[in-house]
Amino acid sequence: MKAITDPRARRVRVAAAGGALALALFTAACGGHDSGNGNSADHNMGGQPSASAPRTGATFNGTDVKFATDMIPHHQQAVDMAKLAETKAATPAVKDLAARISKAQGPEIATMSGWLKAWGEPVPSAGAMDHGMDHSMPGMMSQQEMQQLAAASGTAFDKMFLTMMIKHHEGAVEMARTEQEKGADPAAKKLAADIATSQTAEIAEMKAMLAKL
Structure with missing residues (x-):
């Protein structure tokens, strides 16, 4: 089995x-x-x-847009003031400073305009630059102040130019520091840092020049 x-x-x-x-x-x-x-x-x-997920490449925020939008006319006014110094300033040092301001801020206007275009934001036109903005931005001169500067000459111009430009630079530094603190775009924050550094140095330079006049 x-x-x-x-x-x-x-x-x-x-x-x-x-x-x-x-x-x-x-x-x-x-x-x-x-x-x-x-x-x-x-x-x-x-x-x-x-x-x-958020779109990649969107590196800017509202602070960056405001910084560029406001700094363009702010710079343009400084360039306009510097151009007056070419023929109205009496002190070579003032003329040299004005030339440096124009040389630095002109290209920065172009750079910031390029950013706004890339971001799809309107670029302030030259015609839209209104010196009558008064207190719309820190340090801006009024239309009346610009007329007074244009009417001055010699040492009187130099004193007025330096006094106004110190105030103008202080406003730019304030705007730049806001961008550094609250902006998002790396290039915009870098430019803001450069503006704060260079214009703070120029403020000290202008105060020393003004004390000698």
């Missing part, structure tokens, strides 16, 4: 083992599929930007 039953028993054991193996393989396959979905979700959450 052993010779007859043993093969059957072996077949039963083989069949049972085969069923267990199939069940194990099925379970593993299902588990692997679930794990794969989890990994995929983790990958999408951690490594891929979602549809609601």
Whole structure:
């Protein structure tokens, strides 16, 4: 009897083992599929930007726009004042300072205009530059003050020019520091830092010049 039953028993054991193996393989396959979905979700959450993610490249904010929009006419007024010094100043040092102001701030106007265009923001036109803005921006001269400066000459012009430009520079430094603190665009913040540094130095220079007149 052993010779007859043993093969059957072996077949039963083989069949049972085969069923267990199939069940194990099925379970593993299902588990692997679930794990794969989890990994995929983790990958999408951690490594891929979602549809609601902020646009890359939008490096600027409202402070950057205001800085450029306001600093363009502010710079333009300084350039206009510097141009008056070419023919009306009596002191070579004042003429030299005025020339440096024009040389520095003219290109900065072009740079900031380029930013506004790239950001899709309106660029203040030369015709929109109104010296009658008075206190709309720190340090801006009124139309009356600009007329008084244009009417002066010699040492009187030098004193008026330096007094006004000190105030003008102080306003620019204030605007630049706001940009440094609250702006987002790296280039705009870098320019603001340069303006604060250079114009603070020029304020000290002008105060020393004014004390000698």
